[in-house]
Amino acid sequence: MEGVDYLADERKKAEFDVNEMKIVWAGSRHNFELSDRISKLVANDPGFSKEGRTMLPRKELFKNTLRKATYAWKRIIELRLSEEEAAKLRHFVDEPAFTDLHWGMFIPAIKGQGTDEQQKKWLPLAYKMQIIGCYAQTELGHGSNVQGLETTATFDPQTDEFVIHSPTLTSSKWWPGGLGKVSTHAVVYARLITNGKDYGINGFIVQLRSLEDHKPLPGVTVGDIGLKFGNGAYNTMDNGVLRFDHVRIPRDQMLMRVSQVTREGKYVQSDVPRQLLYGTMVYVRQTIVSDASNALSRAVCIATRYSAVRRQFGSQNGGQEIQVIDYKTQQNRLFPLLASAYAFRFVGEWLKWLYTDVTQRLQANDFSTLPEAHACTAGLKSLTTTATADGIEECRKLCGGHGYLCSSGLPELFAVYVPACTYEGDNTVLLLQVARFLMKTVSQLGSGKKPVGTIAYMGRIEHLMQCRSDVKQAKDWLKPSAVVEAFEARAARMSVACAQNLSKFDNPEEGFAELAADLAEAAVAHCQLIVVSKFIEKLQQDIPGEGVKQQLEVLCGIYYLFLLHKHQGDFLGTGYITSKQASLANDQLRALYSQLRPNAISLVDAFNYTDHFLDSILGRYDGNVYPKLYEAAWKDPLNQSDIADGFHEYIRPLLKQQLRTARL
Numbered sequence: 001m002e003g004v005d006y007l008a009d010e011r012k013k014a015e016f017d018v019n020e021m022k023i024v025w026a027g028s029r030h031n032f033e034l035s036d037r038i039s040k041l042v043a044n045d046p047g048f049s050k051e052g053r054t055m056l057p058r059k060e061l062f063k064n065t066l067r068k069a070t071y072a073w074k075r076i077i078e079l080r081l082s083e084e085e086a087a088k089l090r091h092f093v094d095e096p097a098f099t100d101l102h103w104g105m106f107i108p109a110i111k112g113q114g115t116d117e118q119q120k121k122w123l124p125l126a127y128k129m130q131i132i133g134c135y136a137q138t139e140l141g142h143g144s145n146v147q148g149l150e151t152t153a154t155f156d157p158q159t160d161e162f163v164i165h166s167p168t169l170t171s172s173k174w175w176p177g178g179l180g181k182v183s184t185h186a187v188v189y190a191r192l193i194t195n196g197k198d199y200g201i202n203g204f205i206v207q208l209r210s211l212e213d214h215k216p217l218p219g220v221t222v223g224d225i226g227l228k229f230g231n232g233a234y235n236t237m238d239n240g241v242l243r244f245d246h247v248r249i250p251r252d253q254m255l256m257r258v259s260q261v262t263r264e265g266k267y268v269q270s271d272v273p274r275q276l277l278y279g280t281m282v283y284v285r286q287t288i289v290s291d292a293s294n295a296l297s298r299a300v301c302i303a304t305r306y307s308a309v310r311r312q313f314g315s316q317n318g319g320q321e322i323q324v325i326d327y328k329t330q331q332n333r334l335f336p337l338l339a340s341a342y343a344f345r346f347v348g349e350w351l352k353w354l355y356t357d358v359t360q361r362l363q364a365n366d367f368s369t370l371p372e373a374h375a376c377t378a379g380l381k382s383l384t385t386t387a388t389a390d391g392i393e394e395c396r397k398l399c400g401g402h403g404y405l406c407s408s409g410l411p412e413l414f415a416v417y418v419p420a421c422t423y424e425g426d427n428t429v430l431l432l433q434v435a436r437f438l439m440k441t442v443s444q445l446g447s448g449k450k451p452v453g454t455i456a457y458m459g460r461i462e463h464l465m466q467c468r469s470d471v472k473q474a475k476d477w478l479k480p481s482a483v484v485e486a487f488e489a490r491a492a493r494m495s496v497a498c499a500q501n502l503s504k505f506d507n508p509e510e511g512f513a514e515l516a517a518d519l520a521e522a523a524v525a526h527c528q529l530i531v532v533s534k535f536i537e538k539l540q541q542d543i544p545g546e547g548v549k550q551q552l553e554v555l556c557g558i559y560y561l562f563l564l565h566k567h568q569g570d571f572l573g574t575g576y577i578t579s580k581q582a583s584l585a586n587d588q589l590r591a592l593y594s595q596l597r598p599n600a601i602s603l604v605d606a607f608n609y610t611d612h613f614l615d616s617i618l619g620r621y622d623g624n625v626y627p628k629l630y631e632a633a634w635k636d637p638l639n640q641s642d643i644a645d646g647f648h649e650y651i652r653p654l655l656k657q658q659l660r661t662a663r664l
């Protein structure tokens, strides 16, 4: 690190071992060493420079992304990186690209829905990138309603082929990343029709472009859908449009793990549930939850460092002004986001475990935990991406005016991140899936079926419906049992209230539609309970390192007490706490802010981000903000000359005219 460290005093205040916290954040010593090594490798390679990225026009921006993505691949081969190292390298290159969908969805779709034979044929080609694939599900007319997709795949027994066709304008595939300009192949979701009968949605591997000259194959119309939100940002991705005019593919390119079509055209359903067709979405939702803490921690790191550098008001006797991080209002906006970043980290780790467990069970034909896995991935994807997108925007505001500059890194981070609230399932639609799961669970209470896993608390419904908080003083809110019971009682009571209201409707679907807003709130309460519980469970583990566990306890307290404060209405309305107890929670929250304050900078240092990855002048490790902001301004193309292009054409005549007017 060159020069003076303007945050050195802040770093000296830390009351815990930052290096040990880095390992907790990374998940293990192995993960830490891997991330540390690969992030530095990327940061020190000029081929991955981010310089001037937000200033490039779309075509150049896109070409630059292609260069970076292929350069990354070259380095992966040269350095003989493992799959794990390669994924880290792509992460730290930090530029959305077709490779995300190739590795993140195309390959997982073939792995999850292809037969052994299909995997053997397609995966080696995909692993070597001899074919490049995307995930073509969403259409112009339907995204959320997967069963409403219109593309058809009609079996032709004469030729043993499927005919893929886009019968309407709204059936055009619309949005798939990597489709517009790069992919040679796609997993296309289409309605399977054989012997005149529609068997619903299935996946098909379809070649789109020639492997010789990259031209679209006959019957394929494909292109980019146009500029998206933000400068630079997600415009590095070629989200695409795709239409088929009776394109023929061999029968064995239907992904046949879930169901098959025989040579004679007979549809055969395996004994695996149809929902496995949605398996790639479950997988990606889980990775999105893990990724939320990356994006949020990045924004929080920038806002925290800058809040310690920035001073406003309060100078006494000519001394320095107050660091804005010392304002309680700043802490009340910033520290819960710092705590959320840690909370999402741990819930992401847990969800990864859950996903691995479900996958192993599925392989052994045990499908019993699939509904819970769907509810958890859907709900936590919704909760964490909503909080992260809102959190990044809050971090931008926490940086005042300078947060609005692209050189703060925050506008681009927000623009790249915010579609996570929509892709892989609109966040409201996903909450309603959780609500369905909750209503089903409530309706089965008393049937003898014991709720397990994240829904086990419903098994104690009688107690949870009538218990009251026994908090008497502020510090009682630090007792894990008091907190867990509060979140359980709130979630259970909100679900039961919805179920009671639903039972007043003759038609349950009508009731569900009418009560959707309440149901979504009940789902949020359930998902927040999961995050809080997993944070508390994490703290029950043995965590080495001086002061590390204590800091995590402070963060955990801030996370749940902030939620309790924000959703006070739920906790009071369901009658679990009194207004006095709510006020005690708030007192405890303020006390925790004070405990966190001296550790704030070190807690964001524990993310171990390089300046290259953060790409933010406000978030620089050394805090040397002002000279670097000043320097960066002069690099703007507008400052290449004193006289702007267009001056002579437009401004000069205007000034002349004003002179003449003034003379009149």
Ligand SMILES: CCCCC/C=C\C/C=C\C/C=C\C/C=C\CCCC(=O)SCCNC(=O)CCNC(=O)[C@H](O)C(C)(C)COP(=O)(O)OP(=O)(O)OC[C@H]1O[C@@H](n2cnc3c(N)ncnc32)[C@H](O)[C@@H]1OP(=O)(O)O
Residues within 6 Å of the ligand: 096, 100, 101, 103, 104, 105, 135, 137, 138, 143, 144, 145, 146, 147, 177, 275, 276, 278, 279, 281, 282, 284, 287, 288, 291, 370, 371, 374, 422, 423, 424, 425, 426, 429, 433, 436, 440
């Ligand atoms: C740059 C940052 C990257 C960060 C990420 C990092 C790494 C990620 C790696 C790779 C990703 C790369 C880049 C990421 C960028 C962009 C990728 C975006 C890709 C996409 O954007 S790709 C399209 C995704 N598009 C959707 O996301 C559509 C949402 N829409 C649906 O998902 C369904 O359409 C639904 C569920 C709304 C309704 O569906 P429906 O009408 O058919 O079902 P219904 O409600 O009737 O439910 C019938 C029974 O199925 C059960 N059920 C439903 N879903 C299930 C599931 N998944 N698993 C197990 N069970 C499931 C129910 O629980 C019920 O069960 P029961 O009968 O027991 O009640």
Ligand SMILES: Cc1cc2nc3c(=O)[nH]c(=O)nc-3n(C[C@H](O)[C@H](O)[C@H](O)COP(=O)(O)OP(=O)(O)OC[C@H]3O[C@@H](n4cnc5c(N)ncnc54)[C@H](O)[C@@H]3O)c2cc1C
Residues within 6 Å of the ligand: 101, 135, 136, 137, 138, 141, 142, 143, 144, 145, 174, 175, 176, 177, 234, 239, 419, 422, 423, 424, 425, 426, 427, 428, 429, 432, 516
């Ligand atoms: C950047 C980006 C990348 C993407 N990448 C891919 C990709 O690679 N492959 C792919 O196939 N797709 C991709 N998508 C598409 C994405 O998955 C869909 O946009 C997403 O699933 C939402 O569907 P929709 O656009 O149809 O939204 P809609 O469902 O039309 O949502 C519009 C509004 O209606 C509401 N709504 C819809 N249904 C209900 C309901 N039942 N109850 C209550 N409210 C409802 C929603 O909450 C929302 O407010 C991508 C999208 C984006 C933005």
